Amino acid sequence: MGTVKISFKLNGCDMNVEVLPNTLLVDLLRDVLGLKGTKVGCREGECGVCTVLLEGEAVNSCILPAVKVGGKSVVTIEGLVKENGQLHPIQQAFISEGAVQCGFCTPGMIMNAKALLDKHPHPSDGEIRSGISGVLCRCTGYRKIVQAIKTASQAGGRK
Amino acid sequence: MAEKSDKKKKVKVVTKEKEDLQQLMAAPIGLSVVGQSLDRTDAFLKVSGKLSFGADYPEEGFLHGKILRSPFPHALIKSIHVEKAKQLPGVVAVLTAKDIPGRNGFGAILPDQPVICGDKVRFVGDGVALVAAESERIAEEALERIEVDYEPLPPVFDPIEALKEDAPKIHEKGNLLSYNKLRKGDIEKGFAAAEVVLERTYQVPILEHVYLEPDIAMAIPQSDGTMLVEGPMQAPFTVRRNLSAVLGIPINKVRVRQIHMGGGFGGKEDSPIDIGCRAAVLANHTGRPVRLALEREEVTLQTSKRHPMVMKVKIGAKKDGKLVAFEGVIYDEQGAYAGLGPVIPPAGGSHIHSMIMMPGPYEIPNVKVDAYLSYTNHPYGGAMRGFGAPQVHIAHEQAMDELAEILGMNPIDIRQKNAFKQGSVTATSQVLDQSVGLLDTLDSCAKAFDWDRRYRETGYLDKERTKRRGVGIGMGWYRTSIGTSSDGCGANVYVHEDGSVLLFTGITEMGQGAFTVLPQICAEELGVRLEDVRVVQPDTDIVPESGPTVGSRSTTLMGNAIVLAARQVKEAIFEMASEMLAVPMEQLEAKDRKIYDQKHPNQSVLFREVVAKCMGKGKRLIGQGWWAPPMASLDPETGQGNPYFVYTYSTHMAEVVVDVETGEVEITDYVAAFDIGKAINPRTVEGQIEGGVAMGIGYALMEEVVLKEGYIQNMNLQNYLIPTSLDIPDIKPIILEVENKYGPYGAKGIGEMPNIPATPAVLNAIANACGGRVRSLPADPETVYWAIKEKGGPPKH
Numbered sequence: 001m002g003t004v005k006i007s008f009k010l011n012g013c014d015m016n017v018e019v020l021p022n023t024l025l026v027d028l029l030r031d032v033l034g035l036k037g038t039k040v041g042c043r044e045g046e047c048g049v050c051t052v053l054l055e056g057e058a059v060n061s062c063i064l065p066a067v068k069v070g071g072k073s074v075v076t077i078e079g080l081v082k083e084n085g086q087l088h089p090i091q092q093a094f095i096s097e098g099a100v101q102c103g104f105c106t107p108g109m110i111m112n113a114k115a116l117l118d119k120h121p122h123p124s125d126g127e128i129r130s131g132i133s134g135v136l137c138r139c140t141g142y143r144k145i146v147q148a149i150k151t152a153s154q155a156g157g158r159k
Numbered sequence: 160m161a162e163k164s165d166k167k168k169k170v171k172v173v174t175k176e177k178e179d180l181q182q183l184m185a186a187p188i189g190l191s192v193v194g195q196s197l198d199r200t201d202a203f204l205k206v207s208g209k210l211s212f213g214a215d216y217p218e219e220g221f222l223h224g225k226i227l228r229s230p231f232p233h234a235l236i237k238s239i240h241v242e243k244a245k246q247l248p249g250v251v252a253v254l255t256a257k258d259i260p261g262r263n264g265f266g267a268i269l270p271d272q273p274v275i276c277g278d279k280v281r282f283v284g285d286g287v288a289l290v291a292a293e294s295e296r297i298a299e300e301a302l303e304r305i306e307v308d309y310e311p312l313p314p315v316f317d318p319i320e321a322l323k324e325d326a327p328k329i330h331e332k333g334n335l336l337s338y339n340k341l342r343k344g345d346i347e348k349g350f351a352a353a354e355v356v357l358e359r360t361y362q363v364p365i366l367e368h369v370y371l372e373p374d375i376a377m378a379i380p381q382s383d384g385t386m387l388v389e390g391p392m393q394a395p396f397t398v399r400r401n402l403s404a405v406l407g408i409p410i411n412k413v414r415v416r417q418i419h420m421g422g423g424f425g426g427k428e429d430s431p432i433d434i435g436c437r438a439a440v441l442a443n444h445t446g447r448p449v450r451l452a453l454e455r456e457e458v459t460l461q462t463s464k465r466h467p468m469v470m471k472v473k474i475g476a477k478k479d480g481k482l483v484a485f486e487g488v489i490y491d492e493q494g495a496y497a498g499l500g501p502v503i504p505p506a507g508g509s510h511i512h513s514m515i516m517m518p519g520p521y522e523i524p525n526v527k528v529d530a531y532l533s534y535t536n537h538p539y540g541g542a543m544r545g546f547g548a549p550q551v552h553i554a555h556e557q558a559m560d561e562l563a564e565i566l567g568m569n570p571i572d573i574r575q576k577n578a579f580k581q582g583s584v585t586a587t588s589q590v591l592d593q594s595v596g597l598l599d600t601l602d603s604c605a606k607a608f609d610w611d612r613r614y615r616e617t618g619y620l621d622k623e624r625t626k627r628r629g630v631g632i633g634m635g636w637y638r639t640s641i642g643t644s645s646d647g648c649g650a651n652v653y654v655h656e657d658g659s660v661l662l663f664t665g666i667t668e669m670g671q672g673a674f675t676v677l678p679q680i681c682a683e684e685l686g687v688r689l690e691d692v693r694v695v696q697p698d699t700d701i702v703p704e705s706g707p708t709v710g711s712r713s714t715t716l717m718g719n720a721i722v723l724a725a726r727q728v729k730e731a732i733f734e735m736a737s738e739m740l741a742v743p744m745e746q747l748e749a750k751d752r753k754i755y756d757q758k759h760p761n762q763s764v765l766f767r768e769v770v771a772k773c774m775g776k777g778k779r780l781i782g783q784g785w786w787a788p789p790m791a792s793l794d795p796e797t798g799q800g801n802p803y804f805v806y807t808y809s810t811h812m813a814e815v816v817v818d819v820e821t822g823e824v825e826i827t828d829y830v831a832a833f834d835i836g837k838a839i840n841p842r843t844v845e846g847q848i849e850g851g852v853a854m855g856i857g858y859a860l861m862e863e864v865v866l867k868e869g870y871i872q873n874m875n876l877q878n879y880l881i882p883t884s885l886d887i888p889d890i891k892p893i894i895l896e897v898e899n900k901y902g903p904y905g906a907k908g909i910g911e912m913p914n915i916p917a918t919p920a921v922l923n924a925i926a927n928a929c930g931g932r933v934r935s936l937p938a939d940p941e942t943v944y945w946a947i948k949e950k951g952g953p954p955k956h
Contacts, residue, residue: 036215037208039421041371042455046876049371077208091206095198098842101850102670103205104371104421110206129884136876138369138422139670141849142884 006070010035011079019066026050026061029076037077037107041136048135051108052076058115058134077107080114090114090152099148101139109135113149122153191750192683193904196842199675200689201419201668213375213391213418214452221377222251224441224451225298227288227305228460229280232536232869233314233327236278236307241288244304249297252445253305254289260443261407265436267397267429268508269497271330272539274405274436280309281329282495282536283869284460291441291449314869318492318533319469329495329534336493337501337532339514341798343586349484349525353475357562361472361554362935364863365492366465368543369881370669372421374462375452376434378442385412386439391420392431393667394707399699405436406443417697423669424854425542428709429463429498456874463541464864466500466509467492470517470554480566480573485518485586489530489551494539499546500532505793506642506802509540513547515793515802518586519555520597520636521577526586528798536869542709544854544914548637556633556919557934560926569614570632570923571605578634579808587793589801594907596834596897597808601634603893604832608812617927618956625820627954628827629928633811633916638803639899639908640788641710647787648712649703650720652681654728654780658752658767660685660692662721665705666713667697671910672843673713679839680718680903684725685732686749687766703783711807711908714839716786718903723784731778736769788901805899807912808834811852811920817928819953822944824860824925826886831917832893836907841894848892848913855917857882863937930954 003018010033019028029035029052038061041047045063052061053075054068080088090113093099100106109132116123116131123131128146137145204210241253256263256277263277264270276287288305292298313327320326321334328334350356376390386406392398395415402413415435420427438451453461468491475484491510493500502508506515514530543549563573579585581595605611613630620626640646651663662681668674678692685692695702705717729749736754737744740762748755754769756762773780792800814828831852838844861880865872873879898905918936926932930953931946938946947953 030215035208036211039212039372040214041373042876044455044875044877047371081207087203087207094206095202098196098199098846100199100202100205101672101846102370102372102420102422103201103210104212104670106205107208125889133883133885136369136371136881136883137850138371138424138854138881139850140846141851141853141890142887143849143889144846146884146889 004067006067008069008071009073011075021065021067023066024062025064025066025069028066029061035076035078039104039107041104048112049105049108051111051135053111053115056115056118058112077111080110089155090117090149093148093152093155097144097148097151099140099144105135105137109137109145113152117149117153190683190904192679192689193839196840197675197679197689199672200678200694201674210419212372212421213377216377218450221448221450222291222293222441222445223295223298224438224449225290225302226286226437227290227302229276229283229285229287231280231309231311232283233312233329234280234309235312236276236280236287237310238308239288240306243306244290244301247297247301247304249293250290250301251293251447252291252441253301254440254444258444259405259440262404265401265405265432266497267394267432267499268501268503270401270404272496274440282538284538285495286437289437289441291445314536316535316537316866316869318490318535321533321535322531329536334534335531336497336534337510339502339511339530339798341514341526341528341586343588343799344525346484346486346525346527350475353483354478355562355565356473356475357558357565358473359558359561359934361470361557363468363550363553364936365467365537365866366543366858366862367459367864367879368424368426369876369879370422370424370426373453373455373458374427374430374434376431376438377448377450378438379448380442380446385414386443387414387416388435388439389416389418390431390435391427392417393423393428393669393709395665395667395697395699396704397707398431398435401432401436402439406439415699417667420667420669424544425546425709426462427669428707429541433461455876459871459874459879463498464538465543466540466547466550468550470551472554472558474558474562476562476566478566480568480576482521482523482577484525485523487517487528489513489517489528491530491532492535492537492540493532494535494537496539498539498541500540503643505800506791509542509547513551514798515587516548517551517555519552519559520579520634520808522579522583523586537866544851545637545911546710549855549858549915549918552633552635552915553919553922556916557922560923561932571601571610574601574632574634579636587802588799594805594836594897594899595808596895597634597636599895599897600808600810600832600834603895604810604812604830607891607893608830610812613814620816626816626818627928628814628816629924631813631920631922631924631927633920633923635809635912635916636806637711637908637912637915639715639805639807640712640803641706642791642802645706646712646716647785648705648716648720650717650724650784651703652721652724652728652782654685654770656771656774658687658691658770660687661695662692663695663702664717664721665697665702666717667708669708671847672840673708676714676839676843677717677721681721681725684722685729686754687752711910711912715902715906715908716788718906719786720784722903723786724782727782728780731773731780732769735773735778736764739764739769739772805901805907807907807909809912809916811916813920813924815921815924815928817925817943819929819947822940822942822947824938824943826856826888826921829888829890830893831890831913832895833909833912834895834897835909836899836902837896837905838894839904839906844894844909845892847909849890851911851913852890852917853882853887855914856887856921858936859918859921859938861937861939
């Protein structure tokens, strides 16, 4: 299988990589580019822990061919932390509201929340619950996650 | 005078720091670290994506392990040919049963599961060969080249069928793995005295844990012949014991090191033994590091499950609701291997725990329970958040409601009449002499939920008469220990010259918050801050034996060990501080990085200064604590004794809306109250409550591993459904603290309790809403629809 050259923006940086046509975005991110913050839970787009932003939309990177991101912008959990190490308000709220337990869904959940708040800076509880329903969490029962997103939205969750 | 000026000097040093000056003015009162909702110590790494789980570790240098699995639920292995697989370039080893260096069997309790099956397979997914290759793809290709000739045997999939004489024998010793009985009082007299008798059968399906992190193990042979195994585990010491036997080397040549875990819920007590042993056998054979990572489907196929059960309940009561007799029969399905089902005397094993818990948290003078644990050709049963208790709670809590209905009683009144209180005697004749807050949880839950009003106001919500609202209650109890000799917990506390602290325990962090709660206890005891204590990842080479992270035991049992360890160090520190402050030791208190004179709180020295001085004088700043609960007892013939030393209690109340035309259930409100002795970190406790309830709701409404002739039909999360954010309401937790005199700061366990009464609370609410009683789970729309039909259709009013 021949490789395909793609160029895209990853966390604000220009990337030029060669991938196989069947390489999935999550494998490009984790295995080729070494960004392991994005997790793999089911490899069929059901659990959502692999969520990243593609052109600002939350997508499951475990079922998205990497070639599809050519010419587009991808943001991962690593891209949310500022260069000086400062956390994004959503990340901060996840800590202060106790929305983190095992942490395996956390990156995907936070990316999903980011997509939501970028579109709806002040969502209702119901909008938050709908907005994050694509990411499974087995630890928290979701209440503290909803609370964290609300807290972040009140603090101006948009970057 | 000279002494006094010395003291002043010390104070001066302190006052250099502004923050310290402010705190110096405030007298130390009460607890300063324990009881605080401090941020989790691992939260920063987790939100920033920087925390490495097993799958995030570099793969360079590792071989990739793969397991060839049985395609039959029950079959003899006639022959196996691996040559074609071995010839594939990149394949380094293909192992069969004959290649196991030591015991070809593993298991948490009974090592009856072959590392590699030699003569027979017992479930779809049993391992028949292992491959190690340079890449995962090559390993997978190698699996396809292995030729196995099977002779299928008749399988058995039902725990009751399995006990029949002519049932196919799964193991040589027969299909009855364990039979346990409980006898209290005189059951016949009890029922003779009853004015009402209720008999019901309840059935629960097999469940998958669905921890989001798939299992992984890495085995790395060391140059000195030691085998190092790393992975996310709940029971590193159990893994070590099994590795030693399977590899045929002494325990001190096995090193098991924990890495961060993305959820366990009991499931990562068994599975790391399985993949740890298999990875180690490959690593041992090849002399190279081997990584064995499971895909989601493999997790579903291969790892332990929650035991499915058929439960028969017969309850006798007086007309006023007072219970006089309880008879129960449990047909508990173990599946193909012993897992965590059978008993380790006196009380370990999920099966005997089910038996002990079955009559519920109620005082009943006459009790009889017979509990059968059968092998079948299904996946094997292990631990899952409640260890045999969720199942039996579904039985007794529904039976209590059904009984209340017959008696025309309010469900909370019948419970009030029978619930455990201080001094109550359990079904095992254990006297509950302390920390019994069950009725407190009932009262506070009922108040917060506004039960009386809501119970009156159930009924149709809409003019079209399609949606009916109902409320339900679930009460429960749960142990804080395993009930075996392996309950002993060790902790080491090292204080360093700068006042920073290392805490060594064998308790693992799976998301529950142990790495925040345990150092909180350590910090409180030493008088330092949480950020001063670093928890060392469990590593069996360097942490003391601690038993497994199960049974809601960590905070209480390990907490006590930490207190004891910290006190050893504190004694040395107080000796020195006493000299420095010229104050008797018993007058000192340690708090917020300082040692105070309790009588003159403005007289203090910095913790780190005392520590530095201790170091200079050769004092020991290493503490080792060991704590084991009062020894458990349980008579094998009568099931009488004190199996667990303390219990957590809880009451849940749920409101549901049922669409009587479609059977769809929406949970609209939820309150859950807990007596947990003491919340070391209340926010973490809330997290346990909310997550546990959510899992219990999943059990009630949607979860089931669907099996057809031994084959799992829902291997991935597309069709094994767990609750999403849209299925779970805002759960309102209530934390009550009825002090446990055996617990650190009065604490008891919380990890599993929230999961347990949640399921029956929802089922009772459904029955209250629509009249339909779901006695065989899950209560999915179709099941609820038929339950309504069975009752003669939706209620008229």
